[in-house]
Amino acid sequence: MSNGFLSQEEIDSLLNGSMETQEPELISDIEKDLLGEIGNISMGSASTALYQLINKQVNITTPKVKITTLREIKNNFEYPNIILDVEYVSGITGRNILIMQTTDAAVIANLMMGGDGQVNTTELSELEVSAVQEAMNQMIGSAATSMATMFAREVNISPPKSTIWRDINEKVSENIPEDEAIVEVRFDLTIEGLLQSNMMQILPIDTAKKIVSIMMGEEQEVSKEIGQEAAYDGDYKSEEKSISTVEAKKIEEKPVEVHGASFEPLSQGIVGESHKNIDLILDVPLEVSVILGRTKKSIKDILNLSTGSLIELDKLAEEPVEILINGKKIAYGEVVVVDENFGVRITSIVSGADRIRSLK
Structure with a gap:
């Protein structure tokens, strides 16, 4: 600035900064906190499932949530990795992608196969890949069950698709464009003195928004069957309606016989026997x-709770x-x-x- 006036470059810089601050956030801080808490609970269930498979203590730290893209993840991730791609088929819509480095996967596979977890290779045999896929399948299934409890609705997933991600030029997902904004939920994963690494969960923005809206009580479950029924043409609906009307008339025209209910008189002997039989259940x-x-x-109040609240x-x-x-x-x-x-x-x-x- 010279002589008390702003230069054109300074004016442009201020305007650009103002435009950036006015750009709406894809995910607010409150929504990030809520997604982190959901991820913390669901992946806690996933770690329990992994513990049951490898019989080693598994700890997953509080997740870190941020907005990124698959391209940015690819540029900052080491190779190779194993990817598990899951689609939600009921309860909510969207996808969930889990990424784990193959070095970590090798430790898990070794433990599942009865080893001591001491491995020095990044290559996985076909048997080891199958073992890790089953472990990740169990983890994501437990996470979905935990989400169903939180959402108070049934949450089902499709059979997971797993691939080995060996090169930066390979696609992470066939269904999510690499430059599309996504939500990354990253966890630190430790396994009882054998492994200290991280694991990543990826959610499309739409899926993340739906999860938040469900937790906030702003969205009701809509079944796919209703949507599919609405796709049929009007003639089919009219025909279906007329058939239902005819069947209803047939039911109305069918004569109905009404009889009074009759019961056998209760005997004193039966009552006495019931008092004797109660001894059979006294130890229940x-x-x-x-x-x-x-x-x-x-x-909001629950998320603000802490020790001493x-x-x-x-x-x-x-x-x-x-x-x-x-x-x-x-x-x-x-x-x-x-x-x-x-x-x-x-x-x-x-x-x-x-x-x-x-x-x-």
Whole structure:
């Protein structure tokens, strides 16, 4: 700047900077945090599945989420790698790609085949590739099951397609353009003193957006069957409607016979036998649980929880707690301390009407 005035270059620079700041974000910071938390939970299930296969402790760190492209990933990744490409077929739509270096895959394959995990090769035999593919298949399947629990809906995946990525010129995915913006969720993976590496999960922007909208309660599940039915022409729908109408009329015209219900009288002997047979089930274990209180929190509040956070419940300090048997409320009580352990003293038994309401 000279004489108190901006030069043309400075003006252009400011304008360009202003335009860049006004460009909308593909994924907001809150959405990144939510995707990271979802990835943390789902890949935690995946690490459990891997532990069961190799019988070694597996740790996956908190994920790091960022926007990138497949081309950028290719330019910053070492070769060779093994890629698992999965398509969601119900619950949500889109794809999920898992990438792991073959050196790490070789350790996992060796452990699965009964070895000690000490390997010094980047080449995988056909048997080792099959073993790693099965391990990644189990991991992504467990992750999908975990997502189904979080989404409160069924989530199914297609049979995974796996390939060995040996060269930068090879495509990572046939379905995602290399210059298209994607979401990268990266984890640090460690296996009990044998392996310390990273694993990558790739989601298209649309898939990431759908996952976020489901978790925020903004999207309802739409089945593919409904979409396929809407693709048929109007004549077919009219014909189907007329057939349904004819069948309905036939049902209406069919005479209906109504009879009163008849029951055999109860005998005293049968009642007596039932009291004797109750001894057969006296040793059946039942789960007893106590509800201290409940509350509702938004996803934003849940993500802000940390060590030391306080959660206020819907019960006052002097109110009785609920006592449940196999998930059914049967009594109320008060919390006591017995030999440095918590206990509950029953103060009242739920009445018959209250018990019926709790079963509904």
